[in-house]
Amino acid sequence: RKEVEQDPGPFNVPEGATVAFNCTYSNSASQSFFWYRQDCRKEPKLLMSVYSSGNEDGRFTAQLNRASQYISLLIRDSKLSDSATYLCVVNTDGRYSGAGSYQLTFGKGTKLSVIP
């Protein structure tokens, strides 16, 4: 099982639509979760951290389900500028992998295209 799995997409949605991305992770001991955004040929940029209680930042809502090891990102009222690849990111756990807990594992990303 891959450490972080995402639907690669692409998701093609019209402007104004609501779109949801899902992600599963394999390490039950992971404690930190993030969504990053990556534009074509650019670096990943932190979009938002994901907290246990769920959190919202404007049109973006992130949810975490620890029992199912599942993370989601909801984008409401999609804009053309939201077109990008969205990476699900989870911290490692040194107890199992030997890697420091501060290290992150990246999913391959889900590509979103918002269409006029």
Place this chain on the structure above:
Amino acid sequence: DAMVIQNPRYQVTQFGKPVTLSCSQTLNHNVMYWYQQKSSQAPKLLFHYYDKDFNNEADTPDNFQSRRPNTSFCFLDIRSPGLGDAAMYLCATSRAYAGAYEQYFGPGTRLTVT
């Protein structure tokens, strides 16, 4: 603004000709990472420095080396680039305490091998 800077942004090298990529940061983060990213793939961690301590990933080829002369700078050396090493190389930094694991990336260096 505090940031992560990478130079050059684009690098073309010949097959087998050594190349060095550089990264600097003004965030004063204690951890610096080098990732390799190819098209439609996740960033792949090559190695990282936790303060002065070098940590290599098990599957990173010996062809890739790194140096961190001080807190602010980190270099990636590719001793004999092959065609398969063409990729985007990303430098990232982070603090290493719980609650602050998020990483901040530089703009990347796109390496072409001819």
